[in-house]
Amino acid sequence: TRSTRPQRMLKAVQKKATKGDPESVISAIDYFCKHSEWAMNVGDEKGSILDSVVTEVNPSTVLELGTYCGYSTVRIARLLSPGTKFITLEFNPANVTIARQIIAYAGLQDKVTVVEGSSGDLIPQMKERFGITTFDFIFLDHWKDRYLPDIKLFEECGLLRKGSVLLADNVICPGAPEYLEYVRNSPRYESRYYPAHLEYTKVEDGLEKSVFLE
């Protein structure tokens, strides 16, 4: 049967990238998406903004929602200090399998734990399953209509601390209007928009960075 796009993306990484070299894995995926098949990775333009925020925060605990094939997982993991706890959640088991292979090809398998499941189910389990008290940095890149319920879940589960940084992809395209309205109007967050474009296109999109103030 016909291969899937994530499977073809993994093949492109294995063919073009150098094992153990995260930069070459990132470049191989971006090349594949620009010249072969578009895919919903955060991409190079928004990825550079992600890099700068991760570097600025220098987090000890990180959560990513929506692993997909592991492109942003590799971008984040390559920047983390040794000993950082990094968890990424992916709903689709086929994507979990591909992501683990792409992350391992980059040599970053010891830096991150890929967990299969939905954010709504797993967020309340973070403390008991992973011994996390609070997250310093959270990257939201999963179902766009889960951004708002999940940020409220983070608050309810006591997973945010003063200064926790949330960075949300796709706040314009596909869009997360209710989330934007919430973080921009809540007194508990300081929010800033980083304009960019939908990965590998000229369509407007951007990232919203929100700092928890409580």
Ligand SMILES: Nc1ncnc2c1ncn2CCOCCNC(=O)c1cc(-c2ccc(F)cc2)cc(O)c1O
């Ligand atoms: N652990 C979890 N819990 C809950 N849900 C979960 C989960 N893990 C995964 N999921 C399910 C959803 O995962 C993928 C979400 N990402 C996107 O849908 C996405 C779409 C576009 C896009 C597509 C088509 C266009 F025309 C224009 C833009 C661009 C992007 O950058 C996107 O990120």
Ligand SMILES: [Mg+2]
């Ligand atoms: Mg995205």
